[in-house]
Amino acid sequence: MSRVFDITLLLLLIACALAVIHTKDLLGAVVIFSTYSLVMCLIWQHRGAPDVAMTEAAVGAGVTTVLFLVAISKTVRKEK
Amino acid sequence: MKRALTVLLLVVVAIPLLYAVAQLPPHGSPTSPAYTHVSAYYLEHGPEEAGAENVVTDVILNYRGFDTNGEVTVIFTSLAAVFAVLLGSRKGDERLSEEPTAHQSPVSDVVSFIVRLLAPFIAMFAIYVILNGHISPGGGFQGGAIIAALVIVTTIIVGRKQAEAMVPIRIRRVLHVAAPLAFVSVGIAGLIMFGNYLEFPKTESLMWLATIWLIIVEIGIGVGGAAIVATIYWTMGDE
Numbered sequence: 001m002s003r004v005f006d007i008t009l010l011l012l013l014i015a016c017a018l019a020v021i022h023t024k025d026l027l028g029a030v031v032i033f034s035t036y037s038l039v040m041c042l043i044w045q046h047r048g049a050p051d052v053a054m055t056e057a058a059v060g061a062g063v064t065t066v067l068f069l070v071a072i073s074k075t076v077r078k079e080k
Numbered sequence: 081m082k083r084a085l086t087v088l089l090l091v092v093v094a095i096p097l098l099y100a101v102a103q104l105p106p107h108g109s110p111t112s113p114a115y116t117h118v119s120a121y122y123l124e125h126g127p128e129e130a131g132a133e134n135v136v137t138d139v140i141l142n143y144r145g146f147d148t149n150g151e152v153t154v155i156f157t158s159l160a161a162v163f164a165v166l167l168g169s170r171k172g173d174e175r176l177s178e179e180p181t182a183h184q185s186p187v188s189d190v191v192s193f194i195v196r197l198l199a200p201f202i203a204m205f206a207i208y209v210i211l212n213g214h215i216s217p218g219g220g221f222q223g224g225a226i227i228a229a230l231v232i233v234t235t236i237i238v239g240r241k242q243a244e245a246m247v248p249i250r251i252r253r254v255l256h257v258a259a260p261l262a263f264v265s266v267g268i269a270g271l272i273m274f275g276n277y278l279e280f281p282k283t284e285s286l287m288w289l290a291t292i293w294l295i296i297v298e299i300g301i302g303v304g305g306a307a308i309v310a311t312i313y314w315t316m317g318d319e
Contacts, residue, residue, distance in 0.1 A: 070313065
């Protein structure tokens, strides 16, 4: 059961990573990237590293996303 | 042609890599090299020797304190880099006098209400995470990131001007260096008392002192990290 959970999360992670690369809309890419962080956070937690999971959730999914959004709001939204 | 070459190159690189991965010891195996050197010692002696029940905190702040000292300096340097890039073209404190009247889209009442409702709880959780870093998972970095997130959502609600006014610039300048400052203070205290930079008390009678030092460093990292992330956000959001 645990293995199925792990594999599902890892597949989700790969899907998110591919989606980030292939999304032309930068805002969408940022949102997917924060999903990536959230999945990664679950994996850390499941792997028994709650410290890293907390950091991933706060920094990866939270702060980085906001900084990316600010950067986008300063530039253009679509990839040329 | 170029594409075929790329694929060939990738395969050539991938085969040795996959071969190497297959040779790795299984995940969690007690005989893997990573677990046979110092890990066993840390797990066995960490809690009573290093001043914190949470072994992760023992390792990052005590056994490998020097490493973490460098890390907090790197975080501070990142702020310096942001300042150098974003404020380099401006003169002095001109940015404080000129009001950035860029139109701010009005915040919805729902968002505003929820943030105001949750803010005290987020703050309390952040303080809990920082102060309990030596007992439970968490610590300065995590708590600091939570505080920074709180400051950022507050800024979105009340606007940057008002949010910045909550922390005067003079205090903020000190808060930016809080993490390196706390580390260096503890390091020098160790230098004076035990003869080595960042040497923590090891004897059982001085365990309380080691715990206090750990908490000081945790608070420094938390406050300093939060101040730095919030300031990077404010500086980037500046027109």
